[in-house]
Amino acid sequence: MHSDYETIIGLEVHAQLSTRSKMFCACANKYGAEPNTLICPICLGMPGTLPTLNARAVDMAIAFGLAVNAVIQKKSRFYRKQYFYPDLPKGYQITQGPVAVVEGGSLEILGDPAVRSSEGNIQIGIERAHLEEDSGKSTHEAKRSLVDLNRAGVPLLEIVGRPELRSPTEAYNYLKALHRLLTALDICDGNMEEGSFRCDANVSVRPKGQEAFGVRVEIKNLNSFRYVRQALEYEVKRHTELLKAGSTPIQETRGWDTDKGESRIQREKAEAMDYRYFPEPDLPPLEISQTELETIRLSMPELPSAHKKRFTDSYGLTDYEAEMLTQDRAFADYFESVAKLCNNPKQTCNWMLGELSRAINERGGNIKTLGVSAEYLAELISHVDNKTVNLNTAKEAIFPALLAGEGGPREVIEKRGLAQISDTGAVEAIVDSVLTAHPTQVSELRAGNTKLRGFLVGQVMKAGKGKVNPQIVNEILDRKL
């Protein structure tokens, strides 16, 4: 794809931290309870109550910061961000001030080859990540609005990414990478339908070579990976068309209509709202010691970036292959078992991203429910490597039999007589009969129509019921023609 325009995208993600209790009180942090049952005077903002900071939420923010190589600020403060809305009982939200607990850092994602000069991983900068509390939830009906305050005071980590993404595909990859990191760290359950992982996207388009950013539009509340990509593709197209027509987009906030597949204006951005921020007087400054940092660092699991690097380094895979294999922990572990058993990581990767992924997509479920053990797949790959069967027979006949639970590869090969014919005499007899049956094609091939060679090979394979060793077929044909 070649374009005269350049897309700039930055994402802001709100991740609910999976603490047991809320950010400033002892109420349970839980989704799906009866409305207004997980509340207390503190999260309701009753006069005279005092917030107490949840230390676990701070640890989780630090773990995230360490994972993206950010600077963990040893001292930061909570502020009051004041605005009026029915789902905000206190009349202000407690968030962090100019200094966030996590500043800077970067996230490794798969770059989009359509907009980058090379394939592979790229680093996307993180501006900051700060702690804040969630608001309640309003539901608007025809003649009334309902407010559920169970979510009020649930801890959030707001992760502000730098505007370094250059296409909707990169935005999608960034979100996937961030999601995987947060779930690997076990600090967010990542459930997008329940709102545990929410995304706002800022997008602008400018003519290539222009330094100033184009007019920026914000798309709010994108709650699935697919919608993020769709909404951004739609916006990029809309902006590009406006620019081509000599016009410019308007700076505004838009929402994504999933039914119509189009973005729609929510509000025009006038001047920035004045939230009258001031330091929260009821909470002391947040101070983090070096000991605390080191303790958290030591307890961190293997991170997705390290996992991928191990795959590219130890198994000779590309960044893309490592990315695809490590999307899911069980899938990645299965790969490692098979690759070690058959000692052929490249073929294992091809099988897993090909036949196995296709089977999972068609049947639903995952690698565990597929019913093909790592031992069986490894054995099948070895049979191909040893030329007991050819790759085509392995894919078309044996693998489906494994899926159907007909036993192990050896059993299937014997029961169905699928072993490859590698006996030169037997293959030669088949080749001879095919050449005799197609005299016209043979003479045309001899006259220089080389395309007919493939046809004859196909006929031999067919006559041999797909079991003949293609290498031997080619050797014999070389000799005869």
Ligand SMILES: [Zn+2]
């Ligand atoms: Zn409470």
